[in-house]
Amino acid sequence: MYLEQKINAGMGDVASFPAGGNCEPDVCAACTVRKEAVCGRLTVGALNELHQIGRHRVLRKGQTLIWEGDDSPLVANVMEGMVKLSTGTSTGSEQILGLAGPGRFIGRPNGGASGHSIVALVDTKLCVFPTTAFRSFMENHPELGLALLDKALDELDIARRWQLMLARANASERVATLLLHFAGSNARDGETYHFPLSRGQMAELAGLTIETVSRQLTRLKTMGVISLPSRDNFQILDLDSLAAIAGEAPQSGLH
Amino acid sequence: MYLEQKINAGMGDVASFPAGGNCEPDVCAACTVRKEAVCGRLTVGALNELHQIGRHRVLRKGQTLIWEGDDSPLVANVMEGMVKLSTGTSTGSEQILGLAGPGRFIGRPNGGASGHSIVALVDTKLCVFPTTAFRSFMENHPELGLALLDKALDELDIARRWQLMLARANASERVATLLLHFAGSNARDGETYHFPLSRGQMAELAGLTIETVSRQLTRLKTMGVISLPSRDNFQILDLDSLAAIAGEAPQSGLH
DNA sequence: CGGCCTGTTGATGCTTATCAATTCCTGTGG
DNA sequence: CCACAGGAATTGATAAGCATCAACAGGCCG
Numbered sequence: 001m002y003l004e005q006k007i008n009a010g011m012g013d014v015a016s017f018p019a020g021g022n023c024e025p026d027v028c029a030a031c032t033v034r035k036e037a038v039c040g041r042l043t044v045g046a047l048n049e050l051h052q053i054g055r056h057r058v059l060r061k062g063q064t065l066i067w068e069g070d071d072s073p074l075v076a077n078v079m080e081g082m083v084k085l086s087t088g089t090s091t092g093s094e095q096i097l098g099l100a101g102p103g104r105f106i107g108r109p110n111g112g113a114s115g116h117s118i119v120a121l122v123d124t125k126l127c128v129f130p131t132t133a134f135r136s137f138m139e140n141h142p143e144l145g146l147a148l149l150d151k152a153l154d155e156l157d158i159a160r161r162w163q164l165m166l167a168r169a170n171a172s173e174r175v176a177t178l179l180l181h182f183a184g185s186n187a188r189d190g191e192t193y194h195f196p197l198s199r200g201q202m203a204e205l206a207g208l209t210i211e212t213v214s215r216q217l218t219r220l221k222t223m224g225v226i227s228l229p230s231r232d233n234f235q236i237l238d239l240d241s242l243a244a245i246a247g248e249a250p251q252s253g254l255h
Numbered sequence: 256m257y258l259e260q261k262i263n264a265g266m267g268d269v270a271s272f273p274a275g276g277n278c279e280p281d282v283c284a285a286c287t288v289r290k291e292a293v294c295g296r297l298t299v300g301a302l303n304e305l306h307q308i309g310r311h312r313v314l315r316k317g318q319t320l321i322w323e324g325d326d327s328p329l330v331a332n333v334m335e336g337m338v339k340l341s342t343g344t345s346t347g348s349e350q351i352l353g354l355a356g357p358g359r360f361i362g363r364p365n366g367g368a369s370g371h372s373i374v375a376l377v378d379t380k381l382c383v384f385p386t387t388a389f390r391s392f393m394e395n396h397p398e399l400g401l402a403l404l405d406k407a408l409d410e411l412d413i414a415r416r417w418q419l420m421l422a423r424a425n426a427s428e429r430v431a432t433l434l435l436h437f438a439g440s441n442a443r444d445g446e447t448y449h450f451p452l453s454r455g456q457m458a459e460l461a462g463l464t465i466e467t468v469s470r471q472l473t474r475l476k477t478m479g480v481i482s483l484p485s486r487d488n489f490q491i492l493d494l495d496s497l498a499a500i501a502g503e504a505p506q507s508g509l510h
Numbered sequence: 511c512g513g514c515c516t517g518t519t520g521a522t523g524c525t526t527a528t529c530a531a532t533t534c535c536t537g538t539g540g
Numbered sequence: 541c542c543a544c545a546g547g548a549a550t551t552g553a554t555a556a557g558c559a560t561c562a563a564c565a566g567g568c569c570g
Contacts, residue, residue, distance in 0.1 A: 087419065095422060097415045110405045115412045138401060145400030146393060150365045152407035157370045159414040160352045164342065166421035167350060167462030171558070199517060207422030209559055214518055231517065231567085426526065454549060464527055469550055486535070486549065511570105518565070525558085533550070540543080 036103030037077045037127070041147035050144075053133040059083070059120040066107060068117040074128050075107030081124030082196050086204070087116040096205040098162060099181070099196070105151045109135055121196040166207050169247060174206040175216035176246035179226065183236060192235040220245075291358030292332045292382070296402035305399075308388040314338070314375040321362060323372040329383050330362030336379025337451050341459070342371040351460040353417060354436070354451070360406045364390055376451040421462050424502060429461040430471035431501035434481065438491060447490040475500075 028047060034040045039047060059065055059081070066072050068087050078100050085097045085106075097116055100106055106118055109131060129137075138145045165177060183193045197205065203213045217234075220226045225242050227235045236242060283302060289295045294302060314320055314336070321327050323342055333355050340352045340361070352371055355361055361373055364386060384392075393400045420432060438448045452460065458468045472489075475481045480497050482490045491497060 095419050108408050139397045142394050142397040142400055145397055149404050153363050156411050163418050164350055
């Protein structure tokens with residue numbers, strides 16, 4: 001199913017990011033997500049030290065950073081773009097566990113087996129660190145451990161909020177929540193946004209079928225809440241209604 | 256709804272645990288969950304130091320350790336018993352996000368607002384630490400930070416596995432999974448176990464209704480997979496079938 | 511131009527929620 | 541110790557919601 005991605009992916013293309021891959025201080029200074037990312041917690045000295053082990057990497061759409069079940073050899077910060085966290089089910093189908101956009105931290109610093117694959121949904125820029133180097137760095141910089149712990153706990157909150165949605169929300173609420181999620185925190189009436197997922201992937205993420213997702217989208221279109229200029233884009237016409245349909249509570253903070 | 260718990264709970268009854276509440280080294284030596292808990296990672300010296308800020312506390316059934324939305328003033332290890340993590344929904348009902356048994360770590364070391372309440376389902380023994388003291392201890396002991404980070408990432412995996420279940424499992428699979436969870440990792444044929452949750456709470460946790468939970472239980476009974484000696488107990492008659500119904504994959508590691 | 515993949519739309523049936531009635535516990539007070 | 545009240549659980553009838561199966565439409569690329 002994802003064979004074509006497998007061919008393109010792997011560690012071999014680490015060289016595909018710009019020459020001088022080491023994370024330059026000035027690059028970090030310009031980093032738009034530094035405030036939200038773990039680096040933001042470090043002193044200038046520690047940040048410089050961290051640059052020595054970190055690398056920038058571009059993950060093309062469809063490429064896989066970490067395979068499910070593999071020992072996670074690296075940890076990373078998402079700078080730009082979006083990745084999905086997914087896992088196979090016992091029935092063979094794929095289940096998407098969540099999405100991660102700018103500022104999110106991915107991977108397991110303890111180097112244990114990853115419970116899910118990490119795949120780029122669009123071209124994605126990452127700050128990548130080898131697990132071992134990152135871990136020894138953490139031992140000398142407790143503040144990074146604290147920052148990461150906070151990050152992990154945030155991730156936990158996010159996962160629990162999805163849990164809440166999956167346990168209780170109906171199809172309309174799920175699809176509306178997805179759209180708000182795709183639009184991001186500064187969604188506006190009249191704005192057009194990109195679907196980072198296919199209908200099938202949206203269905204996997206929301207715990208629905210393709211058909212139900214499609215039907216709910218046309219229903220929202222019929223209601224005048226959104227329009228669908230192309231199959232890869234949607235426009236929000238009535239943000240308030242959309243938020244109301246999503247149930248307001250579940251979607252907040254679901255980034 | 257949980258008024259009676261509110262009356263009994265609160266920080267005032269911290270004095271209710273045994274005299275000499277400070278965590279004694281010999282008590283910790285005898286601690287059955289030390290291997291799994293964060294303390295297990297510490298050197299003897301660090302452990303002794305940690306004893307100074309930690310306290311044992313018994314949480315009676317129904318008592319609340321942390322209220323949803325409150326700044327979490329403490330973090331804790333579960334030693335014995337079981338607590339639930341729950342949150343209110345926009346519709347006013349309660350949603351249980353998960354359970355935590357022996358060895359699990361709860362609370363937010365960063366002291367932020369808790370996204371969920373923590374309530375004892377049965378009488379529960381905890382190792383409790385004030386957030387501030389715990390945090391400063393962490394700054395001097397990076398290994399604790401690393402251990403906690405691993406714990407948090409484990410919690411994340413557990414939450415994601417639950418997410419998987421909520422997204423895909425049908426009623427039978429959900430109820431079977433719950434039973435396996437209640438029975439614990441060393442479940443055996445013929446053994447009788449206690450329901451730590453009422454039918455209503457089980458429904459909340461599994462994203463079902465009371466009626467559906469009840470129907471699935473009688474269905475499992477009719478199939479000869481379990482028996483129900485009283486409404487608070489169940490006996491596993493055919494563990495293999497139960498695991499097969501649960502779908503095997505989702506339930507593994509759902510502690 | 512034709513095949514192929516993705517998405518949409520339609521018809522139908524199963525699963526589970528909902529509403530409603532009854533039974534079974536459990537704890538309380540006589 | 542028994543009777544009774546109240547809540548929790550079970551069981552039944554019905555309906556809504558979503559999955560499933562199936563046909564069709566629209567892009568995209570060879």
